[in-house]
Amino acid sequence: METHRRKRLEIVVEKRRAPAILEYLDQEPAITGWTMLPCIGGRGHTGTRLPEGATDVLDTVLILVVTSEEVARRTMAAVLELLEEFVGVVLMSDVEVARPSHF
Amino acid sequence: METHRRKRLEIVVEKRRAPAILEYLDQEPAITGWTMLPCIGGRGHTGTRLPEGATDVLDTVLILVVTSEEVARRTMAAVLELLEEFVGVVLMSDVEVARPSHF
Amino acid sequence: METHRRKRLEIVVEKRRAPAILEYLDQEPAITGWTMLPCIGGRGHTGTRLPEGATDVLDTVLILVVTSEEVARRTMAAVLELLEEFVGVVLMSDVEVARPSHF
Amino acid sequence: MLCFLLGVIAGVVRSDLEIPEAVARALALYLIFAIGFKGGVEVARNGELGPLLPLLLVAAGLSLVLPLPAYALLRVLTRVSRTDAGAIAAHYGSVSIVTYVAATNFLQSHGIAYEGFMTAVVAVMETPAILTGLLLARAGERSGIDARKRRELIHEILANGSVVLLLGSFLIGSVTGSEGLERLAPVVVSGFPGLLCFFLLDMGLLVARRFAGFRTMGLGLVVFGLLMPLVGASVGLLAGTLLGLSRGGVALLATLAGSASYIAVPAAMRLALPRANPSLSLSLALGITFPFNLVIGIPLYGAAAGWLAG
Amino acid sequence: MLCFLLGVIAGVVRSDLEIPEAVARALALYLIFAIGFKGGVEVARNGELGPLLPLLLVAAGLSLVLPLPAYALLRVLTRVSRTDAGAIAAHYGSVSIVTYVAATNFLQSHGIAYEGFMTAVVAVMETPAILTGLLLARAGERSGIDARKRRELIHEILANGSVVLLLGSFLIGSVTGSEGLERLAPVVVSGFPGLLCFFLLDMGLLVARRFAGFRTMGLGLVVFGLLMPLVGASVGLLAGTLLGLSRGGVALLATLAGSASYIAVPAAMRLALPRANPSLSLSLALGITFPFNLVIGIPLYGAAAGWLAG
Amino acid sequence: MLCFLLGVIAGVVRSDLEIPEAVARALALYLIFAIGFKGGVEVARNGELGPLLPLLLVAAGLSLVLPLPAYALLRVLTRVSRTDAGAIAAHYGSVSIVTYVAATNFLQSHGIAYEGFMTAVVAVMETPAILTGLLLARAGERSGIDARKRRELIHEILANGSVVLLLGSFLIGSVTGSEGLERLAPVVVSGFPGLLCFFLLDMGLLVARRFAGFRTMGLGLVVFGLLMPLVGASVGLLAGTLLGLSRGGVALLATLAGSASYIAVPAAMRLALPRANPSLSLSLALGITFPFNLVIGIPLYGAAAGWLAG
């Protein structure tokens, strides 16, 4: 199966901050889609987060975006700016896809 | 730690379509395993999906498969055929594992 | 956007075994963080696991750790030892990050 | 009802109020179980199954036939593809269990009696529409449906979770009768209004969220979503009256005919018509027709049934 | 209460007992709905809204003012940053609904009456504190808050899920009155003690887990978490007595003033003060002040109210 | 019971009916709490703890000893490894709380009384079997168990969630007595049959899904899963009669001895015997022995107890 190179962005962000990120992704015409996964805990600069029934303020999600390298770099910068002082990390890696027009 | 190169497939697919994919993976002797993760939303050609209590028809999952490059390419083609007109994306990327016999 | 190379570890492990892994990660000063994602099923040597209401002993999670290559290799070995005869897989792959001091 | 309104308002002001998905789905199963069980007990008590068989046949017929006017209206009023029109038509031939529950609630609180076996009608109407919708959609497609898919689809139709649960609880109710009711009453009877209220709160949130999608939907679809329940309900009123149902029974049959499925049919459509846009039909069934029936339709059908009966 | 203790014990022995998150969150919504609804019904029944307006003004004032002593105490007792001190202060100006629920439970089981409209007071006290906390924290920051963020924040404050649900259910209760109560009673009244018990079991587990963080927290913070409720409650007692509330009402106002939010305020702080450490304020509000109020505070405030009244 | 059947049928036709995991687990906790609490209240009311101490000792002894015949049978009937045989044996020495609940339900609906303190017996029987099972499995392994693991294991056994919840609610029940019961009755008593029904529906779905695994399991294992409950129950009947328990008490002790754990023991086994296949023991305990006991075992043990009682 022939494949095409793209970049995969992974954004870990507070669940309550996710809509702002998705809004950004949705208004960027070069981005054709995203997938959001729930997290059940994490640790970083701002300490450890484990799920709790009392409140969902500590919940985080992982947003996965597959797109071209150029768009990925631009999006990475934009998302990091949106995050500013907010909790979160952005990762980029290589990925291959079969249907190039799809991403 | 010495590592060995394999491929990682990631398949995002409707939850109700997942059993057909898993059935394919299970009958392929070269595939030793898979892991399924829940998604809580996504966007693609078929529009935006966010979780809702009323029905689970819009739910998607992410299936992760680690296997050799050759099997990965074959599986990618087969899964894309299984998906046909169905919703879904298939990603492939490099991965290193420590216990080669395991994958 | 300029990026820096790191390694991404992914550890699939039984939910009840996860605290032991997290404890190890937390006591390793070179590791700045981790993210835990829920799984809803999997297959490996020890058979197929699908979620069930009766008990959570079969539940698994995926732990994601981004760190330097050196630390990643060391951690991979240590985690495999912690897993010993327990269920689980450890994957390593390349990843790029924007804020190098963060990982 | 007020709970539904609260949900809509919370949704409209984009509050972060959110009922966990798992709990909302469990509540839906609870409602189905309770309604099925109570229907079964009612049948065990009265035992008068006289008009049941013809009723069931007519109900299945309604479900089979209603997608036709729905499809026609869609082709006239909107520009959706044939595939989407067929899929949407299937939703409107089938029924919404929550709308049915709200209607029984309405009748009870107005002291209007209805036949206990109406619950069986709900089960019978859920799936036949899928076939008609499919034929309509396929008429516009080249490829046929292969054997494997047909098998999957028939399985989906027969083993659909809500149908199995509804019929199963109906049978349990009719086997255990009053004795069973006594044991389960605290949960399935006393708890019902309160839990329904929570469920409707969640439905309100969903409906409000779906509202947002309307701007992009086009006026034609909105008109369809308001017109089709009236068409369906009229047919239902007629059929119920001809069958000689009680006033409550006629109102319920009209409600069923006028309601649109958003549980059983979407699931089947994902298998049978993967190219159909699920958001479109859900937005219509959940975002327009469901609230319309809840607020305007049910009282209207109740009044019309009274007028026809009277 | 014993359920809470059981939860704490299970947590302390690090048992794997765990109430699923989705269910715990649904229980919290249930408690808010039930307390709001019953408050509304009470108001519909008595209709004596005489002292309500001044009471609501005073309550909002309490919420606005209480962050000041909290901030001062934090700066004196601990070494947390200004941002964190402002964020924590906002939590203590606001209120804990579960603490309020436990207090009404306490009063009922001791046969002490209170004003039904106190529930409205809860809603009114939830959010003003956010403003004061923010001003205090921002005093120590260079950057202002831009227009977009201000909009987000105001939205968060007004459309906060627990506020909307509490006010909404209060309105539903006051509209439907005794008739509505009768229908929902099996769920919102009879079910209340049992479901509260499960919820407190979960709270106990959470509190115990938070205990573990105290070693790293420093004595100053722990002292603050025990002192501040007493400060708040004293102000509440005074205000309630001056307003001429009943003994139960005074005790409830004291409880509210002495309690710290861990639902509405943390959510707003994540938007407004992302640099503030959410674990810190949650550990204080949930891990120290909540159990303190539950075990010692509520009976104390009840006794003090009785003494003042008598 | 019929709910269980409905679940099995839905599972067998591979319906997409599915009770959300979070809700199913919460229901299990509810059942444990309710059964523990009611047992405690019963004890507080009667106060006759006479035969309790010897009973508890015998029960713990049963749990310790029953893995021996289980292990022997497994080695004779099947070809599972020693590790797996030890792990499975531990499940059968321990008990299934849901089976116990179903048995009390059976007794109540047949008007047969039993000792309230039987609930304490459940708690006592849950974990001793783990030790025996472990010794049996380890006999076939080279490596010893290191200190760290031993600590983890003892913690797992003592702090196991279901044991803590059962004992805790038993204590709460015995402290609050009738007064507490009155407050919690709408939830723990009236709601019980209905919620149990939903839980059994889910169990039915699980059991049906496990059925699928039997083809690969071998006849020997199936025979073991049907024989071992009879062996255990016989020992239980004997022990109960010798202890002079009431007819209901004897039936319950037999049920406990004949049932197999699928909550507490699997968790401990994941720590202590990670090499043991968890699917194997769960398929046996949940897929064969549980439904056998529910449908055939409980009535049989009840009848045998009646016959022994004279």
Ligand SMILES: Nc1ncnc2c1ncn2[C@@H]1O[C@H](COP(=O)(O)O)[C@@H](O)[C@H]1O
């Ligand atoms: N090194 C890391 N590896 C994986 N995930 C991380 C890492 N650092 C941070 N995270 C995730 O990002 C979240 C926010 O990180 P932080 O803003 O540093 O507190 C954490 O809760 C983790 O879920």
Ligand SMILES: Nc1ncnc2c1ncn2[C@@H]1O[C@H](COP(=O)(O)O)[C@@H](O)[C@H]1O
């Ligand atoms: N570019 C993308 N990046 C990440 N996920 C995607 C992307 N495109 C599609 N997806 C995921 O695949 C699902 C189906 O895509 P589609 O079939 O294009 O609607 C979406 O709901 C997303 O979860």
Ligand SMILES: Nc1ncnc2c1ncn2[C@@H]1O[C@H](COP(=O)(O)O)[C@@H](O)[C@H]1O
């Ligand atoms: N080849 C694979 N690809 C992806 N996930 C795997 C693979 N093998 C094992 N896993 C995951 O690791 C878990 C434990 O594997 P095992 O210890 O082999 O039973 C499985 O339940 C899967 O979730």
Ligand code: NA
């Ligand atoms: Na219809």
Ligand code: NA
């Ligand atoms: Na306060």
Ligand code: NA
């Ligand atoms: Na046993």
